[in-house]
Amino acid sequence: MDEKTLSLLEDAAKKAAEKAYCPYSGYRVGAAVLAGSGKIYDGCNIENASYSLTMCAERTALFKAVSAGEREILAVCVYSDGGKLPYPCGACRQALSEFCNDAQITVTDGKERVTALLSELLPQCFR
Ligand code: THU
Numbered sequence: 001m002d003e004k005t006l007s008l009l010e011d012a013a014k015k016a017a018e019k020a021y022c023p024y025s026g027y028r029v030g031a032a033v034l035a036g037s038g039k040i041y042d043g044c045n046i047e048n049a050s051y052s053l054t055m056c057a058e059r060t061a062l063f064k065a066v067s068a069g070e071r072e073i074l075a076v077c078v079y080s081d082g083g084k085l086p087y088p089c090g091a092c093r094q095a096l097s098e099f100c101n102d103a104q105i106t107v108t109d110g111k112e113r114v115t116a117l118l119s120e121l122l123p124q125c126f127r
Contacts, residue, residue, distance in 0.1 A: 001034070001075050001104055009034055010108060013079035016042035016057065023047060024054075027082040031057035033065050036072030041065040058092035066099060075104045076118075085109055093122040 001009075009032045017030030022045055029045040043060025058078060065073065073096060080086035085107045088096070096103065096118060106115045119125075 005034065006075070006077070006106065009040060009075060009077040010079065010106070010113075012040050012042045013057075013077040013108075014110065016044045016061070017079050017081075018044075020044040020057070021046045024049075024051065028080060029057035029082070029086050030079045031061040032077050032079075033058075033061045033073045034075040035065045035068075035070035036074060037070060039065075039068075039070070041068065041070070056089060056092050057086075058088050059095050062092075062095055062099065071099060072101070073099045073103050075106070076100075077106045077108065079108055079110065081109045083109075085112060085114060088121065090122075093118065094125065097122055097125045097127065 012032035013030040017028045020028035024047050032042045041064045043057050045057045046055045078086045100118050102119050
């Protein structure tokens, strides 16, 4: 992925974090996925008083893309400036694997940026 596209993805993830609904954790997360069509879909974490119903930013963005008709995710960026780099949780890694043929995953807090392949974050995944 070229630097310009990654920069667009990062901007979208950062902007999405502003929309986070996180009254319980206070931890804002934004995500953006680059779909096969070339479109970018964003999402934020959405918490719930019944904690286990909380939805992560990555899956919000992924499900928005899939429900818009996308079937391939090429790259993902996750943003949070809440204190530690926002590596996707195990559930999000598995959910992404359904639609990723080894996508590039970038995590950033706006200062530091780390990129890895999904296969590195989720080796030998169930498919
Ligand atoms: N969260 C995400 O949005 N993505 C992850 O991959 C891990 C956790 C959110 C869920 C919850 O709203 C907050 O971070 C604290 O766990």
